[in-house]
Amino acid sequence: MTTTLKQALKAHFGFDSFRSKLQEDIVKAVVRGDRDVFVCMPTGAGKSLCYQLPAMLAEGITLVISPLIALIQDQVDRLKDLNIPACSINSKLPAGERRLILADLESSSPKLKLLYITPEMVASPSFQPCLTGLCSRGLLSYLAVDEAHCVSQWGHDFRPDYLKLGDLRARLPGVPCLALTATAPKNVQDDILKSLRLQLPLSFASPVFRSNLHYDVIFRELLPNPYVHLHAFITKGCGIVYCRTREGCETVAYQLTKLGVLAKAYHAGLKAGDRIEVQNDWMQGKVLVIVATISFGMGVDKPNVRFVAHWNVAKSLASYYQESGRAGRDGLPSSCRTYYSAKDKEQISFLIRQEVTRKQVSTSTGDLKCMRFYKSQLLCRHATISKFFGDKTPNCAGACDYCSNPKVVRAQIARAAALSTRTQAAQSTEPKGPFGFRPDLYEGGRKGYGFERYDEEGGSNSDEETRQRKKEFSDLFKKQMNMRKVNVDNDFLAHANIILEASSQRIPRLTVKAREHCLHLLQEALHGHQGADDCFNSDNLTVAVDLEHAVFKSSKSSNLYKAAVLKKVEEMKKVAAVSGRDDEEKTSSSETKKLKEEAPSSSSSSFTEELQGFTSASEVYSFKRKRVGAGQRGSSNPFQTAKDLLEATRDQSGSNQWTESGGFSNNTSGNSTESAAKKETNTDKSVAVTSSIKARANAAASLNSPTKGSRALTKKQQKLAEAAKTSRNISHYFGKKQTKNESQEPETLTELDGTLSCSTDVNSEDITEQQHPPVTVELADSSPVTDDMRAKRDTSPPAKRSRPADGTSRRVTFNPTVQERALHAVNEAPKPVTLKEAADIVVRCLDPFYTQGKFATKELFKSFARYLSHLLAEGRNRGRGQVKAEAKALIKKFFSKVKRCESEVDWKHLKTPQSSQTPADRLYG
Ligand SMILES: Nc1ncnc2c1ncn2[C@@H]1O[C@H](COP(=O)(O)OP(=O)(O)OP(=O)(O)O)[C@@H](O)[C@H]1O
Ligand SMILES: [Zn+2]
Numbered sequence: 001m002t003t004t005l006k007q008a009l010k011a012h013f014g015f016d017s018f019r020s021k022l023q024e025d026i027v028k029a030v031v032r033g034d035r036d037v038f039v040c041m042p043t044g045a046g047k048s049l050c051y052q053l054p055a056m057l058a059e060g061i062t063l064v065i066s067p068l069i070a071l072i073q074d075q076v077d078r079l080k081d082l083n084i085p086a087c088s089i090n091s092k093l094p095a096g097e098r099r100l101i102l103a104d105l106e107s108s109s110p111k112l113k114l115l116y117i118t119p120e121m122v123a124s125p126s127f128q129p130c131l132t133g134l135c136s137r138g139l140l141s142y143l144a145v146d147e148a149h150c151v152s153q154w155g156h157d158f159r160p161d162y163l164k165l166g167d168l169r170a171r172l173p174g175v176p177c178l179a180l181t182a183t184a185p186k187n188v189q190d191d192i193l194k195s196l197r198l199q200l201p202l203s204f205a206s207p208v209f210r211s212n213l214h215y216d217v218i219f220r221e222l223l224p225n226p227y228v229h230l231h232a233f234i235t236k237g238c239g240i241v242y243c244r245t246r247e248g249c250e251t252v253a254y255q256l257t258k259l260g261v262l263a264k265a266y267h268a269g270l271k272a273g274d275r276i277e278v279q280n281d282w283m284q285g286k287v288l289v290i291v292a293t294i295s296f297g298m299g300v301d302k303p304n305v306r307f308v309a310h311w312n313v314a315k316s317l318a319s320y321y322q323e324s325g326r327a328g329r330d331g332l333p334s335s336c337r338t339y340y341s342a343k344d345k346e347q348i349s350f351l352i353r354q355e356v357t358r359k360q361v362s363t364s365t366g367d368l369k370c371m372r373f374y375k376s377q378l379l380c381r382h383a384t385i386s387k388f389f390g391d392k393t394p395n396c397a398g399a400c401d402y403c404s405n406p407k408v409v410r411a412q413i414a415r416a417a418a419l420s421t422r423t424q425a426a427q428s429t430e431p432k433g434p435f436g437f438r439p440d441l442y443e444g445g446r447k448g449y450g451f452e453r454y455d456e457e458g459g460s461n462s463d464e465e466t467r468q469r470k471k472e473f474s475d476l477f478k479k480q481m482n483m484r485k486v487n488v489d490n491d492f493l494a495h496a497n498i499i500l501e502a503s504s505q506r507i508p509r510l511t512v513k514a515r516e517h518c519l520h521l522l523q524e525a526l527h528g529h530q531g532a533d534d535c536f537n538s539d540n541l542t543v544a545v546d547l548e549h550a551v552f553k554s555s556k557s558s559n560l561y562k563a564a565v566l567k568k569v570e571e572m573k574k575v576a577a578v579s580g581r582d583d584e585e586k587t588s589s590s591e592t593k594k595l596k597e598e599a600p601s602s603s604s605s606s607f608t609e610e611l612q613g614f615t616s617a618s619e620v621y622s623f624k625r626k627r628v629g630a631g632q633r634g635s636s637n638p639f640q641t642a643k644d645l646l647e648a649t650r651d652q653s654g655s656n657q658w659t660e661s662g663g664f665s666n667n668t669s670g671n672s673t674e675s676a677a678k679k680e681t682n683t684d685k686s687v688a689v690t691s692s693i694k695a696r697a698n699a700a701a702s703l704n705s706p707t708k709g710s711r712a713l714t715k716k717q718q719k720l721a722e723a724a725k726t727s728r729n730i731s732h733y734f735g736k737k738q739t740k741n742e743s744q745e746p747e748t749l750t751e752l753d754g755t756l757s758c759s760t761d762v763n764s765e766d767i768t769e770q771q772h773p774p775v776t777v778e779l780a781d782s783s784p785v786t787d788d789m790r791a792k793r794d795t796s797p798p799a800k801r802s803r804p805a806d807g808t809s810r811r812v813t814f815n816p817t818v819q820e821r822a823l824h825a826v827n828e829a830p831k832p833v834t835l836k837e838a839a840d841i842v843v844r845c846l847d848p849f850y851t852q853g854k855f856a857t858k859e860l861f862k863s864f865a866r867y868l869s870h871l872l873a874e875g876r877n878r879g880r881g882q883v884k885a886e887a888k889a890l891i892k893k894f895f896s897k898v899k900r901c902e903s904e905v906d907w908k909h910l911k912t913p914q915s916s917q918t919p920a921d922r923l924y925g
Helices: 002-013 021-032 048-057 069-081 095-106 119-123 125-136 160-171 186-195 226-234 246-258 272-283 317-324 342-359 365-375 381-388 406-428 463-484 490-498 512-530 538-554 558-578 585-597 617-632 642-653 655-662 664-670 672-682 692-704 706-711 715-726 746-759 761-769 774-778 787-794 798-802 816-826 835-851 858-873 880-897 919-924
Strands: 037-040 061-065 086-089 114-117 140-145 177-181 202-205 213-219 239-242 263-266 289-292 307-310 334-340
Touching: 002 021, 002 048, 021 037, 021 048, 021 202, 037 186, 048 061, 048 140, 048 177, 061 119, 069 086, 069 114, 086 095, 095 125, 114 119, 119 125, 119 160, 125 140, 140 160, 160 186, 177 186, 186 202, 213 381, 213 406, 226 239, 226 246, 226 307, 226 334, 246 263, 246 289, 263 272, 272 289, 307 317, 317 381, 512 538, 512 558, 538 558, 835 858, 835 880, 858 880
Parallel strands: 037 177, 037 202, 061 114, 061 140, 086 114, 140 177, 213 334, 239 289, 239 307, 263 289, 307 334
Antiparallel strands: none
16 A cells, blocks of 8 residues: 555655655545544644545545635645646636536546535535535545634634534545644544544644744833844744734834835735735745735745744734744744734733633633743743643753743843833823724634634625525524533524624624723723723723623623613712712713714724724624614614514514615615615505615615605605705715714614615715725725626616626726715705815725825825815815715825825825816726
8 A cells, every 4th residue: 555655646746755654644544434534733744635645546526625715726726736636616716617617527537636615615505416416426535624623613713614514524424534634722623523523533643843943932012123123033034924913014014124124014905916916926935024914824835934923922822833833844943933012912812802702612721821821931832832732741952932041031021020010100191092902903804803814715795695604604503502502592592693603793783893992981980980090001901801891791782781881881980979080070971972872883983993804794784784673663772782673673574574684785775776665565555664674775765766755655764855855965974973963863864874875886885884894895806706796796776787897896886976866866966075074085085095004104194185185175066975986086096006105296196176077087087
């Protein structure tokens, strides 16, 4: 057997020998095929070969499940380079190619050896006939599950869709299954075996210790100039600097470049094309340093990475091991360094707590150990990592800072402790939020907590798919919860039904931002309570975090959570007032009022602080639903729970209605203006509002075509229309928070922007902007457009057809005509914007570009915003809609010429638009 294997190894992969005895043993076990196999080997140890070589020796096809399309692409490309027939079926594949692949798979002797597929795709209905066909013809040789730790909720990369693989495995009894991971402590390993239902698995796990990696930790706050320090470190060669935020990446890359090392930023805020370019440049060595969020790296197989620096601490030891492990895959000495900062610690603690609650498990020891690892550890770093993964203490032999010089480590910890005492008072004067950081800039994955690396994949392309996924996941979730015998209350399960990824949030619709706001209130109240000056000192923070967390844990809905926070705040203020310190109360109570007024998920602060990339998909859904229900119940209480809404919708329009409404800003809303109006005439008119969707749709209809819509106007709709008329300028409400005076009819107005989102693109943007990274809405997306997407577009309503018919761009097109029509229906002449309003609009439009690092400095960004505002507002009689369209067009024009704004000269070519032409004529024509 050995000779045959070796020959095949050479013939197919060009390797003379196995990388290790372990690799050889695994391949042999897989080829024998009598048992399932579990593999846990460090990154770069050659896991892929463990299924790729057996795949080549087997008759049929090996199905490989991998979590990311990008990762799959990488593997497939590598195999193709080796002339190995491999391919992938995924949502991004053009229909023609997909057909060819399916035809091969259906043929009597397929040429394909390895088929890579995401967990979503393997479970999708469209793939089932193919799978069944292969299976019944005995052509499925292996099922390989790569990155298997994604199946574990206790792992650091939990991916709900991986849970489906257990069912898949059970459906393929005769097919040997192979699960592979690089990072799995014991509990995660157990979870993998159980969740994937491996049959009598043979486990192969190699020690995690990698003697060629040198680990050390530097306290960033002790450095006179951290960038210079980092610069000295990275001159070791080619490497990666990990930052937690996109902004961090941009800044570090800029600073390093300024210091003379070509460094480029990589994060999900960049266009796909730019990301690929950066990655390629780095892979080819044209760029030495890639400064990236954790969205970069999985599956990147660059052998000569000489260093991995963490500018911000990693979330957990498992993450850290995996991320730092990208260094030294060639076995040569390489360095892994973390720049620890106390600020990071606060942020991380908060996020860890959230995640712990989310997963409903006790604090992961890995997370805590990770903190200790950085902050106060007086131990060998390799030993800590090995112990965490359940290995014996390795022989570090000086491959970490502690083993090479414990005194230095000890001294550093002491200095940091001294510094922390000194700076506590200074910190209190910082005019920032409780964390002094911008969660909006965290790299956001589907789960939206800023740590997940699966933020790259396009995800579901259609509402149908999304709905399907929601349902599947909710079923699966229930099943898993039952399996685990976790006491899940019905409330939670009801929520699981309506959110895309129930696990992403324990309390639906409660955004991280809202929690931070509450935390801030608690901190303020504590300040009043304690009467100390250091409102935001770390003790205060700790108490506030504990309070907040306790409330979070005990609240079942966003409403209850907020009510409980407010109660606590009031209580504390009472105490403060009694002790004669109510001078702070004004601010506190105005904040409190604000909290009461605002929708739970909406931002309380200026646009620059709005959530960008930090909102999970589920939050976006619930955000929309809130509007649905708010109108229905006739209540002005903005704190409705998703469950309330669910029930309300069920009561009134049957259970399916709810799901339908899920996508109302896209599909459902698409037909709303016409079809819903028709529907309405068919229903019993004496019934008040049968469904808020209809109400919305009819209001939209009445705005766009008053005669048609008014025939079927219910009381509710009349109210809506009236409110629309009496409002001087409806656009004023778009994407803007209502102030108390403006919102005599808060729900009506909320509904109105919902309504208008049905009829014009620009309004749906406005709504999305409150929650979504503007980037995703505003920018051209260079990712390929699938036929499915095109087909969907073709069936979209006229207003949406203003998009290019060739389907080359996914840009959300602004349609000024539609916008104007909508406004005219209400108000003949749009109210001209003031300079301040123009500035508001401009900054909103421009902010995503700033976030992406398209401005060298913040000053430039501000200056450009000022310039544009004057350009668009002064001496011109323009409505909001027009100004917005022009702002966007000008910005677009600007960035078509300027890649990154470096100086004020860059925008001198931009001229005031002429009033005779439409903005579209001028700029696109
Ligand atoms: N027997 C071998 N001889 C030489 N090189 C090998 C051998 N097996 C694998 N390699 C190479 O080692 C590198 C790492 O392999 P691979 O990508 O499979 O690692 P991995 O364990 O899957 O890592 P990760 O956890 O990052 O996915 C690849 O470049 C691969 O070609
Ligand atoms: Zn050591």
